[in-house]
Amino acid sequence: MPESLDLVMTPFLTLLIMSAVSLLAVGPLFHVVEVTMVETTKYLLELPFGLSGLFVGFVWDLIVITGVHHVFNLLEIQLLANEGSNVFNALITGAISAQGAACLAVGIKTKSKKMKALCFPSTVSAFLGIIEPAIFGVNLRYYRPFIFGLIGGAAGGFTAQILGLSASGMAITALPGALLYLDGQILSYFLVHAVSCVVAFSLTYSMGFSDKMLEKK
Structure with a gap:
């Protein structure tokens, strides 16, 4: 030119x-x-014995990092229109908090002030339903926290399907997502998140991160 x-x-x-x-x-x-x-x-979603929740809960964060997760809004709209409820939201919501819990474990375990300053706000963001800061800022950089977050999400999805959890709406997850489960399911909803967070946090804290990883980076 x-x-x-x-x-x-x-x-x-x-x-x-x-x-x-x-x-x-x-x-x-x-x-x-x-x-x-x-x-x-x-x-x-039609697989029995908690297999749907196990698989969807595990792969959801992998889909998020590709950026195409908004496509599933179409699925949620179809579920709400045809079934009157949204089981997909129930299967993925634990995966959101699981990444937050893994990020929190890194923040608590590290002695780096800079890393703590990154982890704690990212954890709050994840518990409010936005996991990109936790994934890209912390978990994916050190691999193991992200993997253990996936395992926590699988545990949460499995629990959600076993409990028969299903949302009354769409588009929000984690703590704000509780608004979709006020029809008598709220205790089950928080149990799902408790399972996800405990699994992701305990695995990450025990064997998912050390400050030696910071030195390698």
């Missing part, structure tokens, strides 16, 4: 080309992926 035209033409051509590629190639491809994910999840 000639320098005299660069300021105008480069952004214009970039947007023109990438908009066409997005509309004609990337968009349709990801639409197929999204539909496949939703249909697969609908099938998994």
Whole structure:
């Protein structure tokens, strides 16, 4: 591109080309992926003996780090419209608090003031339903806390399915998500989070993190 035209033409051509590629190639491809994910999840929700909760609770945080987790809003809308309740929310909510608990374990165990200052706000954010700070800021950086958070999420999802937990709405999880379970399920809801948090916290605190990891980083 000639320098005299660069300021105008480069952004214009970039947007023109990438908009066409997005509309004609990337968009349709990801639409197929999204539909496949939703249909697969609908099938998994029918698995018995807590297997649905075990699997969905484990993989949910893996889906979150890809950024495509909002696709499942379509599934939740379908569940609410067809079933009158949202079992999917119940299976994933423990995975949210589990990452927060793993992050909290790192914050309590470390002697680094800088790490503590990162962990504790990220933990609060996770318990309010936003887990990206805990995942990307702490847990995923040191691998083990993230893995133990996945295990905690699986335990919470398993418990939720065994208890028959099902939300009356969508879009919120963790502590704010309690508003969706005020129809006599609130104790079961907090039990699910207790299981998730205890598993994730105890595993992370006992063998998921040490300050030697900070030195390697």
